[in-house]
Amino acid sequence: MSERGANPRAAAALAVSQVLHQGRSLADVQPDQSLGRALCYGVLRHLPMLEALASGYLDRPIRGRDRQLKALLLGGLFELSWLNTASHAAVHETVAATGALGFSRARGLVNAVLRAHQRAGAPRQVEQPDALLASGHPRWLYLALDEAWGDKSPGIMAAANRQAPMWLRVNQSRVSTADYHSRLLATGLQAETSDWCSSALRLGQATDVTALPGFSSGDVSVQDLAAQLAASLLNPRPGDRVLDACAAPGGKTTHLLELAPGLRLTAIDSDADRIERIHQNLGRLGQTAEVVCADAANWAAKRLSAGDPDFQRILLDAPCSATGVIRRHPDIKWLRQPRDLEALSRQQARLLQGLWPCLAPGGTLLYATCSILPSENEEILAGFLAEHPDARCRHIQAPWGRWTGHGRQIFPGEGDADGFFYGVLEKA
Ligand SMILES: C[S@@+](CC[C@H](N)C(=O)[O-])C[C@H]1O[C@@H](n2cnc3c(N)ncnc32)[C@H](O)[C@@H]1O
Structure with a gap:
């Protein structure tokens, strides 16, 4: 594996920049490591706000050809504000990832921006963002949702920026939802039913399908409610x-x-x-x-x-x-x-x-x-x-x-x- 591929922060920066600048689908380019994936999802969810935070710490914008560097920096800001990584480790590792991306000359810049964010208390947003910035959506979609749903649109966009749960569909031709629910609990997996649909169970925490009892034999499938x-x-x-x-x-x-x-x-x-x-x-x-x-x-x-x-x-x-x-x-x-x-x-x-x-x-x-x-x-x-x-x-x-x-x-x-x-x- 290349150094870039092995470094989750560098891999995330690469993937985010492929999505934003080459139109690639995240599913096709996301890193294997969970930290790398969390950084990709976080940066893409909160992109406008992270950019606004970054520009508050930069004297001048990062130029177009340094796109991966910019994505790395936004990942560092996201990690400091949103993830549980010890902040000194987040800063140190993000600075180190500049090398994996071939941007060693920017170590000082990344270090300065992340330390400034750390000193500011790692806020998740700039002070008094306007409604478009707070929505975390592109302008055209913000306007389309506002036109369609009016005062409901801020809530819709806020929900779209939150992580989705993992829903299961119990194969009721083989097992009742109540029995499958008991099997999950016995395996240590918490789940809740839904009033909307009798086959649905929402897992308390997402898991690999191989950990689901009876998955390979068809007792259950993964499907949103x-x-x-x-x-x-x-x-x-x-x-x-x-x-x-x-x-x-x-x-x-x-x-x-x-x-x-x-x-x-x-x-x-x-x-x-x-x-x-x-x-x-x-x-x-x-x-x-x-x-x-x-x-x-x-x-x-x-x-x-x-x-x-x-x-x-x-x-x-x-x-x-x-x-x-x-x-x-x-x-x-x-x-x-x-x-x-x-x-x-x-x-x-x-x-x-x-x-x-x-x-x-x-x-x-x-x-x-x-x-x-x-x-x-x-x-x-x-x-x-x-x-x-x-x-x-x-x-x-x-x-x-x-x-x-x-x-x-x-x-x-x-x-x-x-x-x-x-x-x-x-x-x-
Ligand atoms: C929303 S997805 C379907 C999801 C699927 N019904 C499920 O529940 O798993 C839409 C699908 O339409 C397919 N599709 C797009 N254009 C199509 C066409 N002209 N004829 C048939 N399928 C098409 C896409 O390849 C895609 O798999």
Whole structure:
């Protein structure tokens, strides 16, 4: 392993700068060590505030080509303010990491900035930040959320900057949630149930899946609470033909099969690498489904021309901005751009229109996203319903989220769940 790879602070600086300046996904570049990962998540969650703190200690900004150095410095500030590392060790190790990054000449600068922060009491924020800075979000997203949710938006953004818990989905076709809960407790793992969903357990502390009793034999899966609401909303009956149109990695596919064994389920995804994960999940849970790698709308058109369209249930868990899961993927805040939203809403509308003819009369289509932006949710359904007289929107009554006119929106952190949107369409 290279010196850089072995040094968690240097590895974090490298990963953060790859996310911010090369558009890489954090999942693809994050370091293996837990400290390195904690620094990446922390810096990406609190980036604007850390930059504001840093500029208070610097005479002049760090120039563009020293991006890794800047990321290292922000990591040092984050570590001093947020982590339990002894402060002298955090300063010493961050200064030492300049060498691993090839910035030895900046040792004095890093030392001076971190010591100044230490002397100031390692505050987590500058004095009297304005609302945008305090939100920790890019301006365009701050404005979009403010426009959509008004005085609720500061709370939504604060929740998106907090660490998400690990939720489990108990495979109730094999074991009751109460029995599995007891098994967790016997293993020393604390967990809590949710009023929203009978299969869900929230772990007191995240753990490796190998530590979960019965994971490899399919007694349990890892899935956020909000995502676990999909299967019962779609409510398939045994023997139904079900189309899961954007299925990878198969979280909702496998839940549907747990709820109603005997379903004839077709799972489609256009991403060949992600399709492999559907196979792995089906294999671990001992389930079977037809798995197809294709564009769902094109596949539906072919199915129609072959004269075999009818599915009683369709799940469209559409590709989206993922603005509801920023608490799990803080890189989304910096990777997503306003122009992406137009392309995403075009794609969402195209998929919905393309799949609709495959729904049998009397059938149900569940539209879902992990977005909290109306342009991907409410507006997609409103536009679709205006053009499809054979579609009716069902009012979802539920203890979670809020009714937006054609669906229900969950904000991130509500019920300790991810942000999600669900709309149910029924065909005349
Ligand atoms: C939100 S994720 C699905 C998550 C999945 N339903 C689950 O619960 O595990 C959206 C998926 O849509 C897929 N996708 C994007 N465009 C697609 C298209 N045109 N046709 C089919 N799948 C598509 C992506 O590859 C991605 O896996």
